[in-house]
Amino acid sequence: RQHQLQPTSWAFSRSSNWWDVIVPGFTTAQWVLNFLMSEESFQHLCEKVRPAMEKHNTTFRACVPLRKRVAVAVWKLATNADYRSITTVCRCVQDFCDAARERLVPELIKFPDLQTLQEMSAYFHSRWGLAQCVGAIDGSHIPIIAPQDFHCDYFNRKGWHSIILQAVVDGRGLFWSVSAGMPGSVHDARVLRLDIGGVDVGYYILGDSAYPLPRWLTKPFLDTGRLTAGQQLFNRKISRARVVAENAFGWLKGRWGCLLKCNDSNIAPVKSMVLACCALHNLCESHGEDDSNEWSLTVQAGAAAEPEVALGQTGDEEGKDVREALMRPLSS
Incomplete structure (x- = not known):
């Protein structure tokens, strides 16, 4: 479907006309288009980060209201508009990402x-016929300026x-384990060992051939x-x-275009920003927010992805017997 509306351009003027005058007149569709979530979800977000972000007026200066600061941050993370010359915007984004990481x-x-793992396992089994599977792991590269x-x-x-973003995703597309910040030259398998290696999930997750084969x-x-x-x-x-x-x-x-x-x-x-975006992703998905901009999954997912590397039988192979057991019923 074609969308006629376009996100409103945010002019960061001292008069704050955009937030004070234009935003209050937004329709539901305009609100979602600009902030990627309903106003109800946005208010829920504000309440979650309030303990870490709320500021109070002083004798010398009135603080920027919480809702406005969160809106600035969400809009910036979504549009990736240039803001480096605007100190207030930069501070709003940094404060929000720090608050998101904390709260x-x-x-x-x-x-x-355990109950959620059982539900995940049932979902993967009913949809794809994979018994005991509770998620899939993948990684993507987040572009940075050379440090x-x-x-x-x-x-x-x-x-x-x-830097590398690596995550485990459940059947509904929610992240339940996230690692961000390893240098981009590090191989997927090494990121895995440094991040969640040795954790016994009681079930198993799916990976591509770049990963080792633990149980x-x-x-x-x-x-x-x-x-x-x-x-x-x-x-x-x-x-x-x-x-x-x-x-x-x-x-x-x-x-999150950033x-x-x-x-x-x-x-x-950057690591805080990536983690904040992952948390916002889960919030939007769990609240049923629609993909109003009809994002191209193929283009977006592959835009910064590392090519798959087949390692064959290299690395940890303790999971061979598990894989054979899962495959055996398919051979009969």
Whole structure:
């Protein structure tokens, strides 16, 4: 469908006419178009970050209202408009990302409890026929300006500087484990070992051939041209199920345009920004916010993705017996 509305341009003038005059007249559709969520979800967001962001007027200066500061940050994260020359906007974005990391991430991105794991397992089994699967892991590169220190470490195989965002996604497209900030030259498998290696999830997650094969992760059989029918079917099932992770990254980058453009070379603020966007993604998805801008999943997900690297039998292979057991019923 074609959308006739376009996001309103935010003029950061001292008169604040945009926020004080124009925004109050927004229709529901205009609000969603500009802030990527309903006004109800936006108010919920404000209440969540209020303890970390709220400021009070002083004798010398009136503070920017909380709702306005959150709106500035959300609008900037969504549009990635240039703001480096505007100190107030920069401060709003940094304060919001820090608040999101403190208040939103622990609540919205967390390891599932047993009941949730059981629900995830049932979902993957009913939709893709994969027993005991509770999620899919994938990674994407977030562009950055080359940092002054150790810039070679952040130079990825595609020829530009980045940090890595790696996440585990459930069947609904929600992130439940996120790692951000490793240099772009680091391989997926090393990020995994540094981040969640050794965690026994009690089930297993899906990965591509770039990952090792511990007992809690399974991946496709390496195609040497001699796969059995059961192995080929198993690979197809994994490929279809892993779309949930690819789509989640597409929705994430489609909503939050700041993840598609080179960001500040100071790594710590970029990491906070990435985590804030992941938390906002989960908030929007859990509140049923629509993809009003009809983002292209294929283009957005692949815009900064690292090419898959087949490692064959390299690395941790403890999960071979698990994979064989999962594949065996498909061969009968």
